[in-house]
Amino acid sequence: VQLQAFGGGLVQPGGSLRLSCAVSGFTLDYYAIGWFRQAPGKEREGVSCISSSGTSTWYADSVKGRFTISRDNAKNTVYLQMNVLKPEDTAVYYCATLGGLTVWQIRTLWTRPELYRNWGQGTQVTVSS
Numbered sequence: 001v002q003l004q005a006f007g008g009g010l011v012q013p014g015g016s017l018r019l020s021c022a023v024s025g026f027t028l029d030y031y032a033i034g035w036f037r038q039a040p041g042k043e044r045e046g047v048s049c050i051s052s053s054g055t056s057t058w059y060a061d062s063v064k065g066r067f068t069i070s071r072d073n074a075k076n077t078v079y080l081q082m083n084v085l086k087p088e089d090t091a092v093y094y095c096a097t098l099g100g101l102t103v104w105q106i107r108t109l110w111t112r113p114e115l116y117r118n119w120g121q122g123t124q125v126t127v128s129s
Helices: 103-109
Strands: 004-006 009-011 017-022 032-038 045-050 057-059 067-072 077-082 091-098 123-127
Touching: 004 091, 017 032, 017 091, 017 123, 032 067, 032 077, 045 067, 045 077, 045 091, 057 067, 077 091
Parallel strands: 009 123
Antiparallel strands: 004 017, 017 077, 032 045, 032 091, 045 057, 067 077, 091 123
């Protein structure tokens, strides 16, 4: 099973995009979902994570106040609203599932990509004038 991230594109600095993460034939309800990004020549970086219920969220310091993660379990979809985009946000964005951890554990471990499963191909976000 692979999650599909989509909604990327080319946007000017200061612009907005909303990414979606979805999958068919697989229920996301029981999993926390993380968004990661990877720029050329750089390691994969945790951007945000949301608990299975949606009541807890976590963000990288670099995106706090600009990005918002949310989920609609009825639609089996997780979103990443990205506002005030900067050139340094340019990367391929991925989503993946995180299971088997309590919220307390996720709070300290969510940025570790090796704990995630069901990675998809990602969606390119390019911020440029």
